[in-house]
Amino acid sequence: MVLAMDRPWISGGLKHAIVRHTDLPAALVQRVARLRACPGLDQGFLAAVVASQDFEDHIRSVITGSAVPHISGSQILAFPMRRLPPEAEQRQVAATLAALDDKVESNQRKITVSHELAASLCQSILGSPTERWTDAWPTYHLGDVLSTLEVGRRPAGGIRYEPNGIPSIGAESIVQAGSFDFSKTKQVSEAFFAAMRRGHLEHLDVLLYKDGGTPGNFIPHVSAVGHGFPFSVASINEHVYRLRIQPPYAQSFLYFWLSSPRLLAEMRRRGTGAAIPGLNSSAVRDLPVPRPPAHILRNLQEALDPLLDLILRSAKESRACVQMRDVLLPELLSGRIRVPEASEAVESALA
Numbered sequence: 605m606v607l608a609m610d611r612p613w614i615s616g617g618l619k620h621a622i623v624r625h626t627d628l629p630a631a632l633v634q635r636v637a638r639l640r641a642c643p644g645l646d647q648g649f650l651a652a653v654v655a656s657q658d659f660e661d662h663i664r665s666v667i668t669g670s671a672v673p674h675i676s677g678s679q680i681l682a683f684p685m686r687r688l689p690p691e692a693e694q695r696q697v698a699a700t701l702a703a704l705d706d707k708v709e710s711n712q713r714k715i716t717v718s719h720e721l722a723a724s725l726c727q728s729i730l731g732s733p734t735e736r737w738t739d740a741w742p743t744y745h746l747g748d749v750l751s752t753l754e755v756g757r758r759p760a761g762g763i764r765y766e767p768n769g770i771p772s773i774g775a776e777s778i779v780q781a782g783s784f785d786f787s788k789t790k791q792v793s794e795a796f797f798a799a800m801r802r803g804h805l806e807h808l809d810v811l812l813y814k815d816g817g818t819p820g821n822f823i824p825h826v827s828a829v830g831h832g833f834p835f836s837v838a839s840i841n842e843h844v845y846r847l848r849i850q851p852p853y854a855q856s857f858l859y860f861w862l863s864s865p866r867l868l869a870e871m872r873r874r875g876t877g878a879a880i881p882g883l884n885s886s887a888v889r890d891l892p893v894p895r896p897p898a899h900i901l902r903n904l905q906e907a908l909d910p911l912l913d914l915i916l917r918s919a920k921e922s923r924a925c926v927q928m929r930d931v932l933l934p935e936l937l938s939g940r941i942r943v944p945e946a947s948e949a950v951e952s953a954l955a
Contacts, residue, residue: 605623605638605639605647605650605651605654606620606621606623607619608635608636608637609636609637609675610674611673612673612674612675613660613663613673617660618654618659618663620655622651635674637677637680645688646694646695646698648694648697649695649697651698652933653683655933656933656934656937657933658683658686658934658937662682663679666679686938687937687939696943697937700946700947700950701932704929704932704953704954707925708922708925711918711919712918712922715782715914715915718911718912718914718915718918719780719781719782722908722911722912723864723865725904725908726860726864726904726908730861730864730904731866731894740896741896742894743894744892745890745892746893747890748893750848752846752847752848753845753847753885753888755802755840755844755845755846756803756839756844757841758772758790758792759792759796763790763791763792769791770792770793770796770838770839771790771791771834771835772792772838772839772840772841773811773844774790774843775814775816775825775841775844776816778813778825778827779825779827780825780826780863781827782833782916782919784827784834784919792839797839802846803840803841805835805838805839805840807831808828808829808912809830809846809848810827810828810847810848810855810858811826811840812824812826812844812883813825813826813882814883815880817882818881819881820876821881822876823872824871826862826863828855828859828912828915828916833916833917833919845883847862854905854908854909856905856909857901861893861894867891870891871887871891874891875887924953928949928950932946
């Protein structure tokens with residue numbers, strides 16, 4: 605188990621990780637703590653304790669330093685263990701939670717492999733990053749084939765806390781399909797959402813980072829939503845484009861094409877240079893889109909469609925596993941829920 609000692613907490617939570625056999629051999633850098641269980645404490649149970657809200661609250665309460673917030677080894681060791689069950693029960697708790705973690709890890713591999721396979725397919729059919737735009741096929745301008753290119757908005761004066769609001773996705777959340785930092789989620793009221801004339805998300809929408817970053821350095825990001833991930837109902841703000849493409853093109857094609865190295869490089873070139881780096885709508889509409897013969901496009905999209913579906917479904921399943929783990933973890937550590945009950949719930953969720 606490793607834990608960051610400098611800036612140990614970020615908006616996504618504590619910076620910690622489990623070192624697996626596949627990570628070795630490896631060495632620690634400075635200001636990273638290595639945690640090993642002593643006799644009577646199971647290593648997997650220790651990992652569960654470090655991932656608990658109680659441990660996070662403890663670390664946040666003892667962080668010192670303004671320029672570089674940090675913690676010490678003695679502060680880590682000072683965490684009060686409220687309950688230490690027998691080792692046999694510790695191992696059962698760890699195994700129950702590990703089943704959920706293993707599913708999340710398996711889904712992440714699916715997401716990564718799906719992206720890699722889609723990139724390979726696009727490159728083999730649509731041309732490599734080193735080719736000129738017209739080396740493989742003639743091109744359209746993206747604006748010629750888009751049915752939707754719009755941004756959303758947020759209330760004037762910024763977001764207020766809305767306990768029952770609708771998620772509003774900003775540029776900071778645009779990473780790639782299947783990835784989303786839920787700790788950064790903001791919400792708008794149901795009334796504001798209903799009054800929005802544009803920016804409501806639909807199934808398989810492609811999202812494009814519109815503007816932001818440091819002057820002179822625009823780094824584009826593309827994502828996609830669907831199958832309830834990251835949300836069943838949501839909107840975007842004014843710093844995110846929502847894109848939909850006309851037939852015969854599919855949304856999967858649009859996502860993987862815009863995510864290709866050649867398009868990311870092209871968007872970066874067009875978006876860099878302004879005081880606020882970004883892509884205006886004219887620059888987006890002017891992006892090239894290849895025009896392969898109909899049967900080649902159809903065959904490619906028949907391969908890309910299930911890959912995007914797998915990415916989004918896997919991400920949604922992982923989100924459910926994480927939520928279940930977060931619910932079970934404090935209950936198991938406190939003893940309020942016994943291992944057999946938790947194991948039955950996990951088995952049902954993973955079935």
